[in-house]
Amino acid sequence: MTLRLHFMRHGETAWSLSGQHTGRADIPLTAHGETEARQLGERIRSIQFDHVLTSPLQRARQTCELAGCGAHSQVEVDLIEWDNGEYEGQTHADVYKQRPDWNLFRDGCPNGEMPGEISDRADRLIERLKSLDGNVALFSHSHLGRVLVARWIGAPVQTGQHFILDTGSLSVLSYQRDHNDVPAIALWNS
Numbered sequence: 001m002t003l004r005l006h007f008m009r010h011g012e013t014a015w016s017l018s019g020q021h022t023g024r025a026d027i028p029l030t031a032h033g034e035t036e037a038r039q040l041g042e043r044i045r046s047i048q049f050d051h052v053l054t055s056p057l058q059r060a061r062q063t064c065e066l067a068g069c070g071a072h073s074q075v076e077v078d079l080i081e082w083d084n085g086e087y088e089g090q091t092h093a094d095v096y097k098q099r100p101d102w103n104l105f106r107d108g109c110p111n112g113e114m115p116g117e118i119s120d121r122a123d124r125l126i127e128r129l130k131s132l133d134g135n136v137a138l139f140s141h142s143h144l145g146r147v148l149v150a151r152w153i154g155a156p157v158q159t160g161q162h163f164i165l166d167t168g169s170l171s172v173l174s175y176q177r178d179h180n181d182v183p184a185i186a187l188w189n190s
Contacts, residue, residue, distance in 0.1 A: 002180060005129060005152075005173040006044065007138045007145050010055075010063040011036035012167040016142075019091045022059075023084035023112065023143075029062050036168030041067035043170060050134030055079040055141060063168070064139040073139070078125040081141035085112020104143065105161040115157040118144070122151040149173060152183045165189055 011033030015022040029037065044067060053076040054064040060079065064070050087095050087109045095102050108114035113121075125148070129136060140148075146160035152173050153159075165171070172187040 002175060003130065003133055004135050004186070005138055006047065006049070006135060007140065007148065007171040007173060008040055008044075008063065008067065009142055009145055009165045009167055009169045010057075010059040010139065011040070011066070013059050015089070016167050020089050021084045021087050021091070021095075022141075023081045023088050023109075024057070025088055026057050027059060029059055029066075033059070033167060034062070034066055037063040037066035040168050040170060041069075044069075044137070047135055047137075049137045051132055052137040052139075053079060054139040055081065055144075057081065057141070060139045060141065064137075067139075069137050069139070073137075076125070076138075078121050078128075079138060079140040079144060082118055082143040082147070083109065083112040085109035087112065103158075103161065105146075105158045118147050119151060119157045122147045122157075126151060145171065149185060149188070153185065154183065163188065 011029045013027050013029055013033055015027060052069045052073040054060050054073045056075045056077055064073050142165045145165050146163045147157050149163050150157055150159040166189055169189045171189060174184055174186045176182040176184045
């Protein structure tokens with residue numbers, strides 16, 4: 001059986017709605033985020049998951065539970081969101097007042113994670129995931145997911161800035177049909 005990674009971004013939170021950088025802040029889903037998680041569960045109901053992994057943060061764990069995958073889930077610490085350091089809770093506009101040319105994927109965050117660090121973390125996670133087989137559910141976060149897809153296809157972290165991930169979205173990473181050694185994006189931000 002071929003490995004298929006079903007990456008699911010958590011449902012809406014108050015900070016994803018307001019545009020605040022939400023890294024390690026452990027905030028819950030909004031009522032709309034809970035609805036998004038249930039709708040995600042409807043979309044994946046027919047998939048038999050061989051493994052279910054979730055970020056330790058409650059917004060991802062809640063999404064996993066409400067999507068119907070919580071009973072068999074395991075916490076995977078490397079699925080935690082990018083550490084925003086000093087920019088935690090700030091909006092892009094707040095950060096641009098101090099650093100007008102700032103780009104998370106290029107510059108990282110002071111007293112948080114730098115691009116090389118999150119790249120190493122994503123690579124470590126990918127190596128562990130490649131040891132699995134079948135359908136794997138991953139419940140996680142926007143920026144980590146964007147880095148994960150970049151590293152999955154062998155691109156640098158900076159490529160992640162070109163991939164958008166909406167709350168409650170589903171993406172699938174797998175391999176080319178005729179080349180099981182070529183990582184591919186089967187579905188993105190659906």
